[in-house]
Amino acid sequence: MGGCELCGGTGFLKKEDGKVELCHCRFNSQDINATLLIPKRFWGVEFENYSCDEGNSSEADALKEAKIFSAEFNPENGAGLTLVGPPGVGKTHLAVGILKEIYRKKGVKGAFFDTKDLIYRLKSLIEERKINRAIKKILNIPLIVLDDLGSERLSDWQREVISYIISFRYNNLKSTIITTNFPLEAGENERSEDRGIRVYLSERLDPGTVSRILHMNRVIYIIGRDRRKEVQKQKKLLG
Numbered sequence: 001m002g003g004c005e006l007c008g009g010t011g012f013l014k015k016e017d018g019k020v021e022l023c024h025c026r027f028n029s030q031d032i033n034a035t036l037l038i039p040k041r042f043w044g045v046e047f048e049n050y051s052c053d054e055g056n057s058s059e060a061d062a063l064k065e066a067k068i069f070s071a072e073f074n075p076e077n078g079a080g081l082t083l084v085g086p087p088g089v090g091k092t093h094l095a096v097g098i099l100k101e102i103y104r105k106k107g108v109k110g111a112f113f114d115t116k117d118l119i120y121r122l123k124s125l126i127e128e129r130k131i132n133r134a135i136k137k138i139l140n141i142p143l144i145v146l147d148d149l150g151s152e153r154l155s156d157w158q159r160e161v162i163s164y165i166i167s168f169r170y171n172n173l174k175s176t177i178i179t180t181n182f183p184l185e186a187g188e189n190e191r192s193e194d195r196g197i198r199v200y201l202s203e204r205l206d207p208g209t210v211s212r213i214l215h216m217n218r219v220i221y222i223i224g225r226d227r228r229k230e231v232q233k234q235k236k237l238l239g
């Protein structure tokens with residue numbers, strides 16, 4: 001921070017509207033990706049490199065909603081987002097973009113969790129009898145991403161852990177961003193039904209968990225092409 005020309009070393013910038021913002025120099029000295037527990041593949045991900053295909057309003061809408069959510073984020077109100085869509089459409093990309101934006105603009109330190117990995121880690125902690133401390137830490141983070149929720153069938157114990165995390169965060173007004181391939185419940189998204197999707201999160205989680213997610217989070221559907229296939233094509237072309 002010391003000699004920053006922008007903020008004079010205070011770490012704060014006063015904007016035209018009188019509001020105060022954290023200066024970028026605050027983040028130069030630390031690795032934002034490590035701070036927010038972002039997996040290596042997504043280190044370079046930002047709102048700026050999320051592109052929208054012409055004529056695909058769902059991508060443009062999702063980016064807009066992600067930006068509005070970040071700008072309006074209030075760590076006291078428990079509001080979150082659920083990003084729903086098929087593989088490779090950029091749900092994790094946007095979730096990471098939101099975490100970074102909120103950290104840079106508001107100084108709120110969120111954390112990224114791959115849901116499957118989180119559950120497995122909690123299981124090993126249970127075996128070591130360290131579960132209570134670990135869960136409490138996660139429960140109280142002001143903003144978490146639960147990436148790929150419901151990607152596979154869950155055992156009773158796994159459902160219980162998810163249910164516990166969600167209901168604690170719901171009751172205590174803590175924000176949670178969820179990404180998932182599946183709409184939450186039947187009838188909730190006509191478009192997914194039109195496209196033959198017949199699996200719902202409500203089949204993998206308790207009804208009470210789904211109900212809480214629907215209440216605390218705004219649902220955003222992204223329909224688009226699988227961008228991973230594009231990368232594969234480019235690799236083939238390059239030989």
Ligand SMILES: Nc1ncnc2c1ncn2[C@@H]1O[C@H](COP(=O)(O)OP(=O)(O)OP(=O)(O)O)[C@@H](O)[C@H]1O
Binds near residue numbers: 050086179
């Ligand atoms: N609109 C986009 N603009 C630029 N890159 C994108 C876009 N959407 C996705 N990508 C890139 O494509 C790859 C796959 O995206 P991502 O992992 O976010 O998909 P996803 O929707 O989370 O898929 P899954 O449901 O399989 O987890 C990432 O490298 C991501 O950065």
Ligand SMILES: [Mg+2]
Binds near residue numbers: 093179
């Ligand atoms: Mg993903």
